[in-house]
Amino acid sequence: MRLSGLIIRFVDWFYIRPVAAVLPRQTFRYIVCGGANVVFSWVCYFLGYNFVFDKQLLDLGFVVISPHVATMLAVFPLTFFTGFWLNRHVAxxxxxxxxxTQLFRYLLSVAGSVVxxxxxLKFFVEFCGFWATPSQMMATFVTMIYSYLAAKYFTFRHAACE
Structure with a gap:
């Protein structure tokens, strides 16, 4: 059995009442996959911010990047490909x-999410003065609604759930 099949079986095992009465199966799978990818990104962000960039400015010679933004940029490729794979093969x-076409559309929708x-992130860290990791978590919640709508109605439009 393929990895995607195993993941689907595992996710669908939790698709029971009362969840099944409220959410369509495809939406449930999207939430689980998205949630798993978000937790993965938070762990990567925490490790990157605290240990890779060590909370220090990143001086590239022509521009200086704050550690919270540098970490966001470093984590992006990982979560981009895991998110696309999970959406395409599970949700x-x-x-x-x-x-x-899906990959290109996913890139466009993720570009909106990155913005x-x-x-x-800039607002929470630099204007509100919150710590970087909780700020990233709050920023993630803001992008979740946009991301779901973009996936359902643009990137993977007309996808049927099996």
Whole structure:
């Protein structure tokens, strides 16, 4: 059995009442996959901010990047590909849109999420004075609604749930 099949079986094991009465299966799978990817990104963010960038400015010679933004940029490629894979193979696996088109659309929707995340992170850290990791967590919640709507109605449009 493929990894995606195992993940689907595991996720669907939790798709019981009262959840099944409230959420469609596809939405439930999206929430679980998105939640797993978010937790993965938080762990990567925490490790990157505290140990890789050591809470220090990143001086590239032509620009200096704050550690919270540098960490966000470093974590992005990891969560981009894990998120796309989970969405394509678990949550929206029956989309009639070709994989290359899905990847491009996913890139566009994630670009919007990155902008929202960046603005929120700058606001929470630099304007409100919150710590970087909780700020990243709050910024993530702001982007979740946008991300779901973009996935359902743009990236993986017309995907049927099996």
């Amino acid at each position: 929206f696996r029956r989309s009639p849109i070709p994989a290359g 929202v995340n960046y603005v929120c």
